[in-house]
Amino acid sequence: MEFSGENLSVSNKQYERILRSAKSFINNVSAELHHVAVPDDLYTLFQNIINYFDVRMIQAKFIEYSDIRYLEQISEELNSCLFEYFLQEQNWEKASRMISGEGIVPLMTIHKSKGLEFHTVFLIDLSDSSFWSYRDEPIEAKAALFVAISRAKENFFCTLSTTRHNRTQYKSLISEFYEVMMNSGLVDFIRFS
Incomplete structure (x- = not known):
């Protein structure tokens, strides 16, 4: 493949044309956004954005x-939520x-958190x-706990309640996790009454 100055200038011209088009589109969307008065106006704007990107x-x-149909459903839900938030905030x-x-x-299950990292993680009810x-x-249970613990970059908190719904809660099955945490020297246990 050979690159010539002529080919590069065509590429640069195409790039500049695409960039101008995108800037113009963004400016138009921004201007139209200020005229949105009802959810249908916002939905029309969403459709224009989708059509722009094809x-x-x-x-x-x-x-x-x-x-x-799924794309339409997501667009409608996004439209509804965004307009509701706009009504609350009065600021796009x-x-x-x-x-x-x-x-x-974010609240999520251990399985949903797989592959993600967070500064601080709370595991409720260990x-x-x-x-x-x-x-x-x-x-599998150990793997799930590993996933939960390893999501935390800095802080990991877990809770255990002694009773829930008037029933005593136990930690005998998973006691080895508590032992590992206690023996690590990295974990502080705090008891609340």
Whole structure:
């Protein structure tokens, strides 16, 4: 393959044209956003954005949108939530931050957290009742606990309540986890009454 100055200038011209088009589109979206008065206005704006990027290109890049009905459903839900947040905040920038989860504490199962990392992780209720499968599948339960603990970059907190729904909670099945944590010298146990 040979690169000539002529070919590069064509590429640069194409790049500049695409960049101008994108900037113009963003400016238009920004201007239209200020005129949104009802959810249908916002939905029309969403449709314009999807059309700009070409729905087929979106579907090719993101397999989960290969079913157009799902893409429409997600668009409608996003539209509804974003407009609701806008009504609360009266500011599109704040509303978009809210919808993107900025400043939000994510709650998820151990399995959903796989592959992710967080500054601080809370594991609620490290008791036998939460890890009831430990007796029958100890390897899987240990793997799940490893996933939970290893999600934390800096801080890991876990809780154990002595009673829940007027029933005594135990930690005998998973006592080895408590022993490992206690013996590590890295863990502080705090008892609340």
